[in-house]
Amino acid sequence: MKALSQTLKHISFGIICLFIFVLGISLSITGKYLINTSKLSLRNAMSFLKFEILEESSSKTFEIFNGDLIAELRDENVNLKDSEITIEYKNNFYSETENKNYLKYSVEDKVMNINNYGYIILKNNLVNKDGETFTVTLIKNLSVEKNFFFNMIYIFMFGLIICILISAITFNHLLNKVNQQLSLIENLNSNITLENLNLIRPTNYFKEFDHILDSYEEMLIRLDEQNKKQIEFVHNSSHELKTPLFIVRGYIDMIKRWGKSDPEILNEALVSIEEETNGMNLLIEKLLFIAKESEIKSNISEIELSEVVLGCISNLKFQYPNSNITFIPEYTILESDESLIKLLIKNLLENAIKYGNDKVINISINNISEQNKVILTIEDHGIGMKKDDLNHIYDRFYRANKSRSKNIEGHGLGMSIVKRILNILKVSIDIQSNLNVGTTVHLFFNLKL
Incomplete structure (x- = not known):
């Protein structure tokens, strides 16, 4: 049989573990959502560039390399504002990326992860109206998303610690209240005897203990009734046996005084004693039958x-x-x-x-x-x-x-x-x-x- 305190501890531990599990799932879903959103943003930016370059002639496209066209494009598409653009065409090279080593991670038409999602990179070959091919590489810095994600972790961890502390305090408070109620019930048991079956109801903090005490009180009432019935049974049995014994004793005294000299009195006394004896025998048989009911x-x-x-x-x-x-x-x-x-x-x-x-x-x-x-x-x-x-x-x-x-x-x-x-x-x-x-x-x- 387990102790109540141990059971409550296991329940609390299980709730905390469940909370941590749900928290981990939530953070995992949030992280994947941020990464997928960033990848989608990068692809939308690349699609926009592809559309714009496809409509331009070579002379207009070359404006990219002096930065004027890039500024115009950023004003038209918000996804380009937080992306670093690199464009290559034959011997021409335009790049906003400070760390050129990141470019080696690029793969055609595939979003790649750099430094554990510190950055993501996407490369595409885009063709303009004149059939000229430009290699465009977009790099997105995920520092904002990572900061948001880690801030969520810190908030969740802080919330978890607060929940654990509150749970521990609440658990100890609840356990103390329950122990107090159990102690009161134990004291009730020690004060109740067969002579005193009255229940002194203590102050309760929980309705459930009121229900227990109600059941306990009903049980005591039944016990009191049974006790009274048993006492009454013993008194009645004693009375029923005492009366014929008193009669038998009276006839015995009669025999001692007059029975030896008067056969009629002797015979009357013996008949009466036999009748009373048969009556007592019948009464005892009935009492024994009632007493051994559970054994029948x-x-x-x-x-x-x-x-x-x-x-x-x-x-x-x-x-x-x-x-x-x-x-x-x-x-x-x-x-x-x-x-x-x-x-x-x-x-x-x-x-x-x-x-x-x-x-x-x-x-x-x-x-x-x-x-x-x-x-x-x-x-x-x-x-x-x-x-x-x-x-x-x-x-x-x-x-x-x-x-x-x-x-x-x-x-x-x-x-x-x-x-x-x-x-x-x-x-x-x-x-x-x-x-x-x-x-x-x-x-x-x-x-x-």
Whole structure:
């Protein structure tokens, strides 16, 4: 993992290198443009001389050698003003070039470079109206162009140095600000505990850190809620276990006092202790199931849904012999975990029995082949629930209509277990309930392909 400062240095170095590269390309293009412009200017000057000499007779052309014609020509063409002219005709020679050695670099009708583009030279043989041939050589001094080019280099270099300095100062300033923000976040971490999950928001220089702190704050809120739920879970669990233990202890004291001499009291105490023990055992099983949720692995196999439902009905008949359940089996094959499906249906069916007011409970299976779905419906006609209670039915130890269901046995963990199983098996559920009308539960399973 790279350090932020090292990453920023690499980015800055990359930007500077890119700037130098672009600068070099720009200077190269500018240099080529200046050279090509100068060459074009020299050729335009030569073309002008060629046109002028072609129209003149020999007598007029000879005026070149006394300089009068050259002055007239320079007034007519601006490209000749910064060019040195050399003209040869038989024994006549006219030259404005101080360094005659430059003439040896000339090549017919080709612009040549002298002294690393200190000068450029062009030579042509021009013929006048009388057919006489004059050798004309033009030399252009590129000192102005070179000075302009090097001035551009100096300006660019100066600008580059300024940019590097500004980048370095900006980089250090930015890095210091970022380090300050990171230090503030580290201090926040050291001050937060399970007992104190409140976030003291520091002053931020960057919106991005505000977003980080927003996410951090949301995480702390979730942790605080989970922490409170865990504490509430422990308190509720302790209470649910403490109550039957208190009852068991009371019956034990009763046995010690009167049970030895009164068989009826002894038998009543033993039955009650057995019931409370079974209740505690069931509660512990549910708590263990919730506690080991992350360790639960589904064992997928081929099961027949109607057989599972019939098995759940048969088991619950022993516990609730007065229950009235109607179910018409329909052959349906699923691929799922049989034990988890049994536990899922058992919890939902047990709730329907407990809160069904001893009225008939209808169970049905509806295969929807075109959607590759099967719907298991459990419908009771009992006390039902309010819409507000539906939002909390999956909360641990939550029991709707407490005033009316206080005499109904239960711990408020069944629907929490149902939710866990639904998540594990990826089964959808839909619950509809009306107060004093009843509750209908739809489970949506995928059919075996």
